[in-house]
Amino acid sequence: MNQERYTRQTILKGFGLEGQKKLVKAKILVIGAGGLGVPVLTYLNAMGVGKIGIVDNDVVSITNLHRQVLYDEGDIGESKVIAALKKLMAQNPDGEIVVYNTFLTTKNAIEIITDYDVVVDTSDNFPTRYLVNDACVILNKPFVYGALHGYEGQVSVFNYKGGPTYRCLFPQMPKENEVPNCNEHGVLGIIPGIIGNLQALEAVKVIVGIGEVLSGKLLIFDGLQQSYQKIKFKLNSENRKRKKLQDFYEWNDPCEIIPNVSADELQNLLSDKAQIIDVRTIEEYENYHIPESIHIPLDSLETNSDKINFSIPVYLLCQSGKRSETAFRQLKEKHPESSLFSILGGLNQYLAACS
Known part of the structure; x- marks a missing residue:
């Protein structure tokens, strides 16, 4: 020392x-x-x-x-x-x-x-x-x-x-x-x-x-x-008095499988003009957003889902990847046959990959 x-x-x-x-x-x-x-x-x-x-x-x-x-x-x-x-x-x-x-x-x-x-x-x-x-x-x-x-x-x-x-x-x-x-x-x-x-x-x-x-x-x-x-x-x-951990601590069911794509793949999706749904708040979206994305805040997703074309794949985007998973569950319940994907790591990971 x-x-x-x-x-x-x-x-x-x-x-x-x-x-x-x-x-x-x-x-x-x-x-x-x-x-x-x-x-x-x-x-x-x-x-x-x-x-x-x-x-x-x-x-x-x-x-x-x-x-x-x-x-x-x-x-x-x-x-x-x-x-x-x-x-x-x-x-x-x-x-x-x-x-x-x-x-x-x-x-x-x-x-x-x-x-x-x-x-x-x-x-x-x-x-x-x-x-x-x-x-x-x-x-x-x-x-x-x-x-x-x-x-x-x-x-x-x-x-x-x-x-x-x-x-x-x-x-x-x-x-x-x-x-x-x-x-x-x-x-x-x-x-x-x-x-x-x-x-x-x-x-x-x-x-x-x-x-x-x-x-x-x-x-x-x-x-x-x-x-x-x-x-x-x-x-x-x-x-x-606790002697062992719970089996899981996540909010979500650990057996639930949410289809996703990596933030690195987002650039390819944009090149293919894929349908990107940004579920962040208005303030976040106005601060920065991907021009090709469609903005539907998570709290109004159910009432504005008519803006989404469910006949083609839907890629859900938020800041860190958490809210896009919530959006996935909301939409999947109402549109079970649709192809929905959450973008892992969200914009944080995407911007890091682009830097």
């Missing part, structure tokens, strides 16, 4: 050299290398955490850059974990960075999480959060939670020293159509930085043993009012 690098931390009363040694010995897993993950990774690495694991299977797109400040335009199209690895090693070569170029699943969650002391979940979807929670309960690992919604954010720490779990606060997973996401509703670039840094702080407090950890408390930040509030919640002891 290069003690000079961390002098401003080690002279801090209540932290000291002993606190720094605990960080150096610590192993922290960060799930997600996006808006929340970037500040978490940047500060934990800079502060001298000995081993950091990164789980993500996404690539850098230009729409990431306003908030994911670890990346730049030269990284567009590259795996996020590989791009992050390069930047973090240049920032501080003292620590060990382990990358998992995959999404967290029921098949790998236990194996990956086992090796770490603390899990910081910076994912952006409920299935992953419930999977992280259950794996952490089974393995008795504390898990630092963060979430975003518009100008607001939330932070808490679950499963800490026998404390409440994620399911104690959110017992049931919401339905997919009840959940907003930043592709549809946007996110102000600075908000992930604030929430991600609060998550990093909680992880440090857990490792070093300083301050009051946000266990049993949900911190809510309102960026427009610059205000914080805390909501207390209690442990439901039944939620700590």
Whole structure:
């Protein structure tokens, strides 16, 4: 350990050299290398955490850059974990960075999480959060939670020293159509930085043993009012009795097969003048769209399906590939004989492939 690098931390009363040694010995897993993950990774690495694991299977797109400040335009199209690895090693070569170029699943969650002391979940979807929670309960690992919604954010720490779990606060997973996401509703670039840094702080407090950890408390930040509030919640002891993971955590039936084409193939489809249905919002479409596409927002798809020619293949497009799958299910139910396809990775993957 290069003690000079961390002098401003080690002279801090209540932290000291002993606190720094605990960080150096610590192993922290960060799930997600996006808006929340970037500040978490940047500060934990800079502060001298000995081993950091990164789980993500996404690539850098230009729409990431306003908030994911670890990346730049030269990284567009590259795996996020590989791009992050390069930047973090240049920032501080003292620590060990382990990358998992995959999404967290029921098949790998236990194996990956086992090796770490603390899990910081910076994912952006409920299935992953419930999977992280259950794996952490089974393995008795504390898990630092963060979430975003518009100008607001939330932070808490679950499963800490026998404390409440994620399911104690959110017992049931919401339905997919009840959940907003930043592709549809946007996110102000600075908000992930604030929430991600609060998550990093909680992880440090857990490792070093300083301050009051946000266990049993949900911190809510309102960026427009610059205000914080805390909501207390209690442990439901039944939620700590879990011994195995669920068979699946996805919103969709895991046996359901959705025909799809890759974003790389979209260029060929455009050359063939294929029927592309863009199901994003009006704002997203006006900001950028493929000229040849037909715009029908997802929330009006059923009432405007007469704009679609179901006698020829229909290719459904959104920003990341999630809403196009929802559109597929809606249309397939009403038009079972039609040839419907979802474009994998959506415009994010398409723009990355074109860069």
